[in-house]
Amino acid sequence: MKKFITSFLIITLLIVLSVGVTKAYFTSSVNNDNNQFSSGTIKVSLTDENNQEYASPAWNISNITPGWNTGSNPSIKTFKVNNIGSLDFKYQLTFNPNVPSGESNNALYKAMMVSYKIGNNDWIDKTLEDLMNDTSITGTVSANSSSQDILIKPYLPTTTGNTAQDGTFNFSLIVKATQTNNPTFNQ
Amino acid sequence: MLRFLFFSFIFSLILISPTNADFIDKKTVKNNQFIATTLDFSQLKTTDNSSIETLFNIDNISPGGYQVNSLRIKNKSETDMNYFLTFGKIDGSDDFCNQLEINLIKDGQSKYQGPLVDLNLNINANNKEDFSDWLIYLKLSDKYVKSKSEFCDFNLNINAFSDPNQKSGFKYKRSILNHISSS
Numbered sequence: 001m002k003k004f005i006t007s008f009l010i011i012t013l014l015i016v017l018s019v020g021v022t023k024a025y026f027t028s029s030v031n032n033d034n035n036q037f038s039s040g041t042i043k044v045s046l047t048d049e050n051n052q053e054y055a056s057p058a059w060n061i062s063n064i065t066p067g068w069n070t071g072s073n074p075s076i077k078t079f080k081v082n083n084i085g086s087l088d089f090k091y092q093l094t095f096n097p098n099v100p101s102g103e104s105n106n107a108l109y110k111a112m113m114v115s116y117k118i119g120n121n122d123w124i125d126k127t128l129e130d131l132m133n134d135t136s137i138t139g140t141v142s143a144n145s146s147s148q149d150i151l152i153k154p155y156l157p158t159t160t161g162n163t164a165q166d167g168t169f170n171f172s173l174i175v176k177a178t179q180t181n182n183p184t185f186n187q
Numbered sequence: 188m189l190r191f192l193f194f195s196f197i198f199s200l201i202l203i204s205p206t207n208a209d210f211i212d213k214k215t216v217k218n219n220q221f222i223a224t225t226l227d228f229s230q231l232k233t234t235d236n237s238s239i240e241t242l243f244n245i246d247n248i249s250p251g252g253y254q255v256n257s258l259r260i261k262n263k264s265e266t267d268m269n270y271f272l273t274f275g276k277i278d279g280s281d282d283f284c285n286q287l288e289i290n291l292i293k294d295g296q297s298k299y300q301g302p303l304v305d306l307n308l309n310i311n312a313n314n315k316e317d318f319s320d321w322l323i324y325l326k327l328s329d330k331y332v333k334s335k336s337e338f339c340d341f342n343l344n345i346n347a348f349s350d351p352n353q354k355s356g357f358k359y360k361r362s363i364l365n366h367i368s369s370s
Contacts, residue, residue, distance in 0.1 A: 039210075040210070041210070042210040042211065042212045043212050044212045044213070044214055045214060046214045046216065054216045056215075056216050056217040056218050056219075057216060057217060057218040057219040057220070058216045058219055059219045059220070059221065060218070060219065060220055061220070061221050061222065062220075062222040062224075062265070063222065063224040063265045063266050064221060064222060064223045064224055065223070065224050065266060065349040065350075065356060065357060066349060066350065066355055066356040066357060067350070067356065085212070087210065089212075108221065108223050109221075112221060128221075154221065156223070158350070158355055158356065159355050160355065160356065160357075161355075162357055162358055164223050164357075165223055165224070165225055165226065165357040165359075166223060166224075166225040167222070167223040168220065168221070168222045168223070169220060169221045169222075170218075170219070170220045171219050171220070172215050172216065172217045172218075172219065173215070173216040173219060174213060174214070174215050174216075175213065175214050175215075176211060176212075176213045177211065177212050177213070178209055178210060178211045178212075179209055179210050182209040182210075182211075184209065185209070185211075
């Protein structure tokens with residue numbers, strides 16, 4: 001038995017030695033260092049005509065009567081949608097109510113109108129209610145410090161009826177930007 | 188076994204469904220508000236500022252007879268308010284109502300003097316908490332000839348408008364009851 005074990009160990013050693021011969025191929029390599037993948041950035045800011053970030057709120061108007069802001073010298077606010085990221089983006093600007101519509105006097109936002117002008121396009125009139133949910137105020141801004149101006153003039157038509165009296169509309173103005181090829185972002 | 192395979196298939200579908208990982212950024216300008224104004228006023232006694240529901244309540248008035256009352260109209264709106272004082276017949280004899288005359292005096296000046304039925308007086312209450320004190324003479328014409336028992340029930344209407352031209356805009360109305368009879 002001892003001889004058998006000795007023979008086995010010798011044979012195993014011979015196999016290991018025969019397999020463990022060195023290989024001496026000619027090889028060469030070149031390194032291409034410092035490669036990287038980095039994602040682009042979507043970053044939006046909303047500023048006024050003097051490039052100042054909008055301090056909240058943009059509007060805090062009380063005591064509105066029919067005919068408010070319809071005169072010859074209306075109050076018009078400029079909103080600059082700035083692309084401060086590295087990717088082109090598309091955006092939506094919405095008037096987002098702070099309370100569910102059923103909990104406020106919705107006659108006011110149904111009656112109020114908003115005139116807006118995107119870039120060099122024509123002025124468009126919509127009801128405030130229209131601008132709460134849909135994608136009316138939209139655009140595309142290319143990367144690296146480009147911007148688009150949006151002029152907004154809210155007003156209460158002189159023909160507004162009595163139901164809007166004592167109405168209140170609290171809201172946030174939200175600009176949302178995403179990459180231009182985002183298929184889930186409607187415009 | 189078949190059931191196991193089915194649920195395994197559904198589970199696999201859920202696992203391999205694509206995730207939506209688009210880049211999005213958002214900025215919010217908060218706390219904006221639009222508040223519409225309210226038109227509101229009250230009709231009060233000048234003695235103690237209590238509310239007036241009835242101004243004149245006269246029975247057995249004679250030709251040439253009159254009564255004087257006072258009325259305070261207080262603007263409780265947040266805005267300027269135009270209001271109109273008008274006559275609104277409720278019940279009674281047209282002939283008798285036509286024989287009633289009214290004189291409305293404010294700040295020592297007569298603002299309207301004439302037939303009650305033609306009353307349509309425009310007043311501008313241009314300050315919040317502004318109030319107007321009125322002296323009101325109501326008289327049965329000297330020329331009235333009593334032939335039978337007649338009466339005139341009417342409202343003194345106070346119609347407030349945000350639009351001075353009354354064409355549109357917010358409005359608010361209150362009425363004060365009156366009863367005049369010849370018997």
